[in-house]
Amino acid sequence: MSARAPTITRITGTLVEASPLRGAGLYELVHVGPRALLAEVIRFRGETATLQVFEDTTGLAVGSQLAATGAPLTAHLGPGLLGSVLDGIGRPLARLADATGDFIAPGATAPTLEMTRRWAFVASAKPGDTVGPGDVLGTVDEQPGFVHRVLVPPGIRGVVATLGDAEVTHADPIGALADGTPLFLAQRWPIRTPRPVEQRLSADQPLVTGQRIFDLLFPLAEGGTIAVPGGFGTGKTIVEHSLAKYASADVVVFVGCGERGNEMAEVLRDFPRLVDPNTGRPVMERTVLVVNTSNMPVVAREASVYLGMTIAEYYRDMGYRVAVMVDSLSRWAEALREIGARLQEMPGEEGYPTYMASRLGSLFERAGRARTLGAPQRVGATTLVCAVSPPGGDFSEPVTQAALRVAGGLWALDAQLARARQFPAVDWATSYSLYADSLVGTLGAATGTDWAHLRARVLALLGRDAELREIASLLGVEEMEDRDRLVLSIASLVRDHLLGQNAFDPNDATSSLAKTARMATLAISVLDRADAVLVAGAELDALPLGELRRAYAELRRAAPDAADARAADVERLIASLGGAA
Numbered sequence: 001m002s003a004r005a006p007t008i009t010r011i012t013g014t015l016v017e018a019s020p021l022r023g024a025g026l027y028e029l030v031h032v033g034p035r036a037l038l039a040e041v042i043r044f045r046g047e048t049a050t051l052q053v054f055e056d057t058t059g060l061a062v063g064s065q066l067a068a069t070g071a072p073l074t075a076h077l078g079p080g081l082l083g084s085v086l087d088g089i090g091r092p093l094a095r096l097a098d099a100t101g102d103f104i105a106p107g108a109t110a111p112t113l114e115m116t117r118r119w120a121f122v123a124s125a126k127p128g129d130t131v132g133p134g135d136v137l138g139t140v141d142e143q144p145g146f147v148h149r150v151l152v153p154p155g156i157r158g159v160v161a162t163l164g165d166a167e168v169t170h171a172d173p174i175g176a177l178a179d180g181t182p183l184f185l186a187q188r189w190p191i192r193t194p195r196p197v198e199q200r201l202s203a204d205q206p207l208v209t210g211q212r213i214f215d216l217l218f219p220l221a222e223g224g225t226i227a228v229p230g231g232f233g234t235g236k237t238i239v240e241h242s243l244a245k246y247a248s249a250d251v252v253v254f255v256g257c258g259e260r261g262n263e264m265a266e267v268l269r270d271f272p273r274l275v276d277p278n279t280g281r282p283v284m285e286r287t288v289l290v291v292n293t294s295n296m297p298v299v300a301r302e303a304s305v306y307l308g309m310t311i312a313e314y315y316r317d318m319g320y321r322v323a324v325m326v327d328s329l330s331r332w333a334e335a336l337r338e339i340g341a342r343l344q345e346m347p348g349e350e351g352y353p354t355y356m357a358s359r360l361g362s363l364f365e366r367a368g369r370a371r372t373l374g375a376p377q378r379v380g381a382t383t384l385v386c387a388v389s390p391p392g393g394d395f396s397e398p399v400t401q402a403a404l405r406v407a408g409g410l411w412a413l414d415a416q417l418a419r420a421r422q423f424p425a426v427d428w429a430t431s432y433s434l435y436a437d438s439l440v441g442t443l444g445a446a447t448g449t450d451w452a453h454l455r456a457r458v459l460a461l462l463g464r465d466a467e468l469r470e471i472a473s474l475l476g477v478e479e480m481e482d483r484d485r486l487v488l489s490i491a492s493l494v495r496d497h498l499l500g501q502n503a504f505d506p507n508d509a510t511s512s513l514a515k516t517a518r519m520a521t522l523a524i525s526v527l528d529r530a531d532a533v534l535v536a537g538a539e540l541d542a543l544p545l546g547e548l549r550r551a552y553a554e555l556r557r558a559a560p561d562a563a564d565a566r567a568a569d570v571e572r573l574i575a576s577l578g579g580a581a
């Protein structure tokens with residue numbers, strides 16, 4: 001008896017049932033209907049498969065045929081990813097638009113990597129070498145100053161038969177192994193499977209964010225994970241953008257997941273014009289954008305975070321420090337919820353599927369610092385910073401809670417601070433970084449300061465400030481002692497100018513570690529010196545605190561080449577207070 005071809009037996013939105021589907025696996029990619037829409041198998045009941053279609057299913061009919069592809073959703077990883085803008089399943093938006101117009105036609109395909117572009121491959125391995133997973137075969141200059149290492153894919157091992165320098169496209173092999181396995185510049189990898197590493201390493205190297213409040217108080221480690229929850233308009237997107245622009249990463253993968261299209265338009269406009277302060281090159285050259293805005297299909301949105309993570313792991317495997325920004329994880333969780341509801345699964349808390357927290361946990365597990373597979377030995381990292389958008393700003397909701405259980409740090413954005421235009425609106429009382437203890441040594445060494453001490457002093461000042469402000473609200477400031485009023489005054493300076501940072505001021509949008517250390521040191525030394533002269537009998541009102549504040553604000557806004565002069569002004573004023581330091 002000849003096997004009956006599988007056909008569509010039922011369509012509910014983007015959910016499609018097909019029968020009989022034999023031999024296909026869970027999460028296998030299937031082409032559905034005459035337009036060959038992309039779909040994924042997400043459930044089997046006997047020979048009836050439930051497929052989730054990544055695209056609009058309008059016009060799809062019961063009885064249509066479908067074809068399994070034999071492989072899960074994979075990413076095509078190779079030179080040309082940097083600078084590209086992909087949708088959640090890896091189609092390049094620009095080339096899709098060229099092919100089908102501004103609205104992506106269902107079934108439209110365009111390969112992730114431009115297949116006709118030629119790359120100059122420089123071989124470092126040679127015929128006769130025995131190679132295995134992760135070994136470097138050679139390099140390609142992917143962007144000016146960015147070396148793309150061409151690696152043996154995981155699972156491949158053998159003796160090199162042919163390999164040499166070549167001008168090749170992604171369609172041409174660069175060589176072959178003795179067993180006939182062709183070698184290419186690019187490789188494919190299933191996005192839902194973590195790429196293997198040789199050994200996981202501890203997250204004890206700082207990833208400098210350029211945001212003083214983070215670097216000083218809640219530092220981020222290479223390979224670390226941070227949740228950034230915040231209510232509507234509290235500055236989540238600005239935090240993610242600032243990190244994407246200025247963090248000390250070699251590669252940034254920005255996943256715009258379910259947020260408004262105009263925010264992504266902003267990224268597309270800004271990034272190509274911005275210059276990376278670390279390399280002097282356009283930020284876009286080291287960035288991959290994965291875009292699934294709120295008007296794009298929800299299933300591709302669910303996939304987009306895995307695509308982003310897979311691209312990040314690929315560059316990590318070359319030995320790079322990669323930062324992945326997700327904005328926002330809540331929209332990813334909502335996509336899971338929507339898919340679960342259509343499958344009529346038993347919902348968990350607030351309608352999210354019961355496996356939401358474990359999926360989120362597995363995603364965070366993919367971040368880390370590691371010694372990569374293969375030779376020569378390399379260390380790379382994937383760092384994950386996820387914005388979370390709790391409805392009503394209520395952090396007790398399931399997605400925020402699930403993220404907090406697995407994240408190594410919390411940068412809590414606070415609506416009240418945002419209303420007071422204290423930006424970044426980070427609530428220093430509830431935020432934390434589990435990496436702080438293992439990073440303060442390196443941060444201190446990089447700046448010639450005692451970072452742990454500076455950090456502790458600033459946190460103590462903020463804590464004391466909170467107590468005193470409560471008292472002040474009962475008694476009135478006039479009734480307070482000079483030494484307490486001094487604390488209020490310096491804490492306000494610290495909040496406004498050390499922790500506050502204006503994303504729209506070109507001189508302030510990012511802060512070097514040196515500037516952060518200098519501003520923190522000066523604030524603490526004003527506090528100590530002024531306190532000493534008060535103890536010695538001086539009056540608070542006689543001290544030039546207003547002038548100090550102005551000089552400090554000028555230091556904050558000073559261009560890098562003027563910062564020394566501005567810092568000297570502050571130092572002079574501190575010295576003028578009199579007394580011993």
Ligand SMILES: Nc1ncnc2c1ncn2[C@@H]1O[C@H](COP(=O)(O)OP(=O)(O)OP(=O)(O)O)[C@@H](O)[C@H]1O
Nearest residue numbers: 231232233234235236237238423424501502503504
């Ligand atoms: N560092 C900053 N410097 C100056 N302004 C800021 C900063 N951070 C946030 N803002 C202000 O707050 C506004 C909202 O920020 P943003 O869009 O990042 O919030 P969001 O939390 O992503 O909002 P949504 O919930 O709508 O996604 C910005 O348009 C800007 O005016």
Ligand SMILES: [Mg+2]
Nearest residue numbers: 236237238259
């Ligand atoms: Mg936002």
